[in-house]
Amino acid sequence: MAKKHVLGIDIGGSGIKGAPVDLDKGEFATERERIPTPEESTPEAVAEVVAQIVEHFGGDIAKGSPIGITVPAVVHHGVVRTAANIDPSWIGTDADTLFTERVGRSVHVMNDADAAGVAEMHYGAGRGNEGVVLLTTLGTGIGTAMFMGGELLPNTELGHLEIDGHDAETRAASSAREREELSWEDWAERLQRYYSHVEDLLWPDLIIVGGGVSKKAEKFLPLLHTRAPIVPAQLKNDAGIIGAAWQAQHLG
Incomplete structure (x- = not known):
């Protein structure tokens, strides 16, 4: 039986990228999927793209496993408080709840630099x-x-x-x-x-x-x-x- 992995998704100003991650190795388990960020990058529009990426990798991620998502913003207890390179309508959005309801899985949303730091601390230059x-x-x-x-x-x-x-x-x-x-x-x-x-x-x-x-x-x-x-x-x-x-x- 094939090993299942945890899905990570990175929301940027120009593209939304995701891949199943092998957490034992700290690397992608398969090639990543990239979809252009919608021109009007409202929470609802971005949630639709995230759902497409989740569906794309459905067979490669463990049943019931959470999904990690980054945004270029301050995220305080799951709520987006700033909006850099994304639509201002994100401010005040409960992103954890938005994505969880859209994809039917537990979702944890965090700042993009924080996510990069976590990776470097566990698998890279800060290990x-x-x-x-x-x-x-x-x-x-x-x-x-x-x-x-x-x-x-x-x-x-x-x-x-x-x-x-x-x-x-x-x-x-x-x-x-x-x-x-x-x-x-x-x-x-x-x-x-x-x-x-x-x-x-x-x-x-x-x-x-x-x-x-x-x-x-x-x-x-x-x-x-x-x-x-x-x-x-x-x-x-x-x-x-x-x-x-x-x-x-x-x-x-």
Whole structure:
């Protein structure tokens, strides 16, 4: 009899991606399915796409197993409180209940950076670290996830710290480098200011850098000088799906 797996789904601004996850190995059990995010990405419209992905993988996921879902937003006790890259109508939506009712399974919804962090802590660059670990995702904005003793402190939103009169992510995100056509050296100066400020506040034992730009970590990480080791994430774009599945399974 084929082994059944836990489904993780990652809701992004351009695409909704899902895959069954082998939680023993921390990897996809089959090739992922991707469907474009609806142009009007209301909760109801997104729930329909999520239902399609659940149906697509129906035979590959364990009967009665929960589903983990990420959204680019603060999620407080299952309720979405912000809306980045999704429709503003998400704010105030009880996402856990919405998806659970739509797909007929227990669903756990969490912030996308938190999900990526969970994956890195259990299967990637943070594995085995019991100290204070900070994961940052450098993309359109700066997502963050914090851990102490391997436990997640959810919804930290440290990309929105005000530094030198600016919302940090508007100057230090990967999108700022592209928008302003900054050299790697000039961008690294902004990252240095950001990470120095965060280190002075939190004193992490390890900093993990994720997001698509982490594939080019050799171009900018060696230019940074931090007290804590700063390393690239290992699970790349799979992290959100894997972390969401792990969290859903372990929260029951």
